[in-house]
Amino acid sequence: MKHDYEQKPLSVNEIKNLIERGLEGAEVEILDPREDGVHLQAIIKYKGFKDKSLIEQHRMVYKALGESFNKELVHALSIITKTD
Amino acid sequence: MDEATKHKIESMIKSEKVFLFMKGTPEYPECGFSMRVVQILKSLNVKFGSYNILEDETMRNSIKEYSNWPTIPQLYINEKFIGGCDITEAMYNSGELQELLK
Numbered sequence: 622m623k624h625d626y627e628q629k630p631l632s633v634n635e636i637k638n639l640i641e642r643g644l645e646g647a648e649v650e651i652l653d654p655r656e657d658g659v660h661l662q663a664i665i666k667y668k669g670f671k672d673k674s675l676i677e678q679h680r681m682v683y684k685a686l687g688e689s690f691n692k693e694l695v696h697a698l699s700i701i702t703k704t705d
Numbered sequence: 706m707d708e709a710t711k712h713k714i715e716s717m718i719k720s721e722k723v724f725l726f727m728k729g730t731p732e733y734p735e736c737g738f739s740m741r742v743v744q745i746l747k748s749l750n751v752k753f754g755s756y757n758i759l760e761d762e763t764m765r766n767s768i769k770e771y772s773n774w775p776t777i778p779q780l781y782i783n784e785k786f787i788g789g790c791d792i793t794e795a796m797y798n799s800g801e802l803q804e805l806l807k
């Protein structure tokens with residue numbers, strides 16, 4: 622599938638930094654399984670996810686990423702959340 | 706989002722027990738995440754309604770606002786927002802999704 626980007630997508634490190642800044646103390650690993658820089662996977666271990674529903678956990682990650690999705694700076698990010 | 710759009714979304718999620726807002730159609734998904742949710746629902750032999758958000762820019766933005774969720778696909782069951790592809794997959798793997806669909 623071909624995609625045209627209006628703006629340069631966020632790099633693996635930029636995504637990692639945004640999530641770590643938004644979720645203090647979180648351990649964040651960003652994988653790029655296809656090595657294309659745009660179909661990414663985030664594995665996030667964060668104590669603050671405890672007792673939150675999956676929807677709430679994902680919303681916390683989305684909040685940390687701010688407007689990245691709306692501005693299409695992140696194309697495809699699979700999110701796996703863990704508490705420990 | 707205007708009232709007409711909100712009403713349109715509400716009537717869609719009420720139209721079927723399971724409703725999927727996706728990129729493309731169940732026959733021709735246009736994104737890997739949408740395709741994965743379709744695969745899961747099909748594997749469970751679930752009848753579901755769907756809407757291709759690529760057809761309408763207003764709907765594409767409105768559904769994100771309505772669900773307070775920035776990405777597509779978005780799955781609704783019994784008029785309740787379930788989540789996107791990762792959550793659907795996690796609930797499928799845990800058996801929670803199958804319980805909801807009973």
